[in-house]
Amino acid sequence: MNNLIITNALILPMTEQRKSFSGYVRMRDGLITEVNSGMPGKIAEAEQTIDGGGCVLLPGLINAHTHLYQVLLRAVWEDLELMPWLKRIYGCARVLRPEHFYAGSMLGCIEAIRSGVTTVCEHNFLNPSSECALKTIRAIQDSGLRGVFARTIMDTGEIVPDCTKEKPEEAFRRIEAILATHDDDTNITFMTGPNTPPINTTPGLLKEIRRFADDKAIGISAHVAESKSVVESVRREHGKNGVVEFLYQFGIPAKNSIFAHSVHVSNDEIRILRETGTSVSHNPVSNMMLGDGVAPVVDMLRHGVNVALGTDGAASNHSQDLFDTMKAASLLQKVHHQDAGVIDPYSVLRMATLGGAKALGLDSICGTIEVGKRPDLILVDIDTIHNQPINDIFSQVVHCAKASDVRTVIVNGEIVMQDRTLTRHDERQILADARLANRDLMERVSKLSF
Numbered sequence: 001m002n003n004l005i006i007t008n009a010l011i012l013p014m015t016e017q018r019k020s021f022s023g024y025v026r027m028r029d030g031l032i033t034e035v036n037s038g039m040p041g042k043i044a045e046a047e048q049t050i051d052g053g054g055c056v057l058l059p060g061l062i063n064a065h066t067h068l069y070q071v072l073l074r075a076v077w078e079d080l081e082l083m084p085w086l087k088r089i090y091g092c093a094r095v096l097r098p099e100h101f102y103a104g105s106m107l108g109c110i111e112a113i114r115s116g117v118t119t120v121c122e123h124n125f126l127n128p129s130s131e132c133a134l135k136t137i138r139a140i141q142d143s144g145l146r147g148v149f150a151r152t153i154m155d156t157g158e159i160v161p162d163c164t165k166e167k168p169e170e171a172f173r174r175i176e177a178i179l180a181t182h183d184d185d186t187n188i189t190f191m192t193g194p195n196t197p198p199i200n201t202t203p204g205l206l207k208e209i210r211r212f213a214d215d216k217a218i219g220i221s222a223h224v225a226e227s228k229s230v231v232e233s234v235r236r237e238h239g240k241n242g243v244v245e246f247l248y249q250f251g252i253p254a255k256n257s258i259f260a261h262s263v264h265v266s267n268d269e270i271r272i273l274r275e276t277g278t279s280v281s282h283n284p285v286s287n288m289m290l291g292d293g294v295a296p297v298v299d300m301l302r303h304g305v306n307v308a309l310g311t312d313g314a315a316s317n318h319s320q321d322l323f324d325t326m327k328a329a330s331l332l333q334k335v336h337h338q339d340a341g342v343i344d345p346y347s348v349l350r351m352a353t354l355g356g357a358k359a360l361g362l363d364s365i366c367g368t369i370e371v372g373k374r375p376d377l378i379l380v381d382i383d384t385i386h387n388q389p390i391n392d393i394f395s396q397v398v399h400c401a402k403a404s405d406v407r408t409v410i411v412n413g414e415i416v417m418q419d420r421t422l423t424r425h426d427e428r429q430i431l432a433d434a435r436l437a438n439r440d441l442m443e444r445v446s447k448l449s450f
């Protein structure tokens with residue numbers, strides 16, 4: 001673990017509304033030990049100094065919802081609505097192999113690091129074998145990212161292939177095995193969850209999931225009310241007005257739950273989210289790509305719901321770039337409400353940092369730059385043509401900065417990218433492995449009928 005000091009940077013600690021100052025951050029033994037304006041008095045010889053001149057120093061971005069392996073499926077099915085698209089995504093379970101998950105997830109992790117992400121929440125849902133989840137976890141660990149692995153379950157559904165449907169007891173046993181073998185890794189935590197209720201989960205499973213999550217003291221991640229078709233299904237099959245209302249009877253909305261999408265939720269359901277302390281991962285690019293609709297993010301924020309940001313998988317986003325997602329989140333609400341002032345850039349950046357940390361139960365560890373937290377930090381070069389001159393740093397981080405401006409990425413005190421060079425990996429090798437995995441997967445997919 002490095003003893004580091006970053007000097008000369010414009011620091012956005014994200015601890016209070018629109019606070020920014022020029023200063024330095026000191027890290028020792030994997031913790032932030034000093035955050036101050038100006039220059040440090042004395043720098044010890046053992047300290048590695050990074051000059052942050054020309055850069056903004058931010059808490060690492062938190063991608064609260066993705067499916068990393070899907071970078072192998074970029075731009076494969078891009079003109080379909082949610083249900084026919086999902087039929088193909090689920091169908092892949094028949095041909096996906098553990099090595100596809102590893103190579104794809106590594107590429108996804110590297111793309112995340114290169115775009116300033118320090119934490120990813122991998123919502124895992126295709127498990128034709130136990131090895132698939134293990135390979136994804138291994139990739140996250142190997143990449144150096146902080147990870148939340150949400151190992152979710154499907155036990156029913158017309159479009160779900162039998163090979164990836166699990167009986168609850170069988171799935172819980174597999175998850176217990178994962179928990180037992182990863183309890184000493186501080187960089188990865190776990191969640192469970194129903195994948196996309198109610199279309200691929202039975203009420204029996206929902207009841208059991210809440211009991212299992214409480215028993216293991218882990219959170220719940222679920223795809224919730226992503227499209228109108230899911231809401232129609234809950235009305236038709238279960239006589240409820242919405243997915244959140246349906247899940248409420250099983251105790252699924254809770255302080256340790258994160259609901260991805262939540263596009264089609266009513267005001268009453270926003271109230272349930274607030275009262276239960278449930279967080280939402282807003283994934284605007286994926287929602288636009290699949291034509292799902294616009295999540296009521298402004299209403300959620302006004303009612304005090306914690307909102308995080310996610311890319312979703314690259315099969316419905318094309319990238320793992322959270323800068324892209326921040327800009328989309330801002331612009332989508334402005335155009336949807338036809339009100340340019342309806343959402344401010346600080347709130348958007350907060351969703352991508354502290355909002356994500358809270359949603360994933362990591363806010364005592366990361367999400368802000370504060371003494372006592374882990375050093376999950378990024379230096380973003382703002383001394384560039386498209387970022388200058390600086391008039392409003394928060395607006396410009398959200399609307400001007402690009403993933404390619406991220407210079408240095410630190411996770412848990414370890415530099416995983418310095419001056420755009422990955423420190424742990426040969427990027428060309430990861431790309432070559434991903435291309436190979438992609439060719440093999442596409443060949444297998446071409447033999448499937450959907």
Ligand SMILES: [Zn+2]
Pocket residue numbers: 065066067123223260312313
């Ligand atoms: Zn998703």
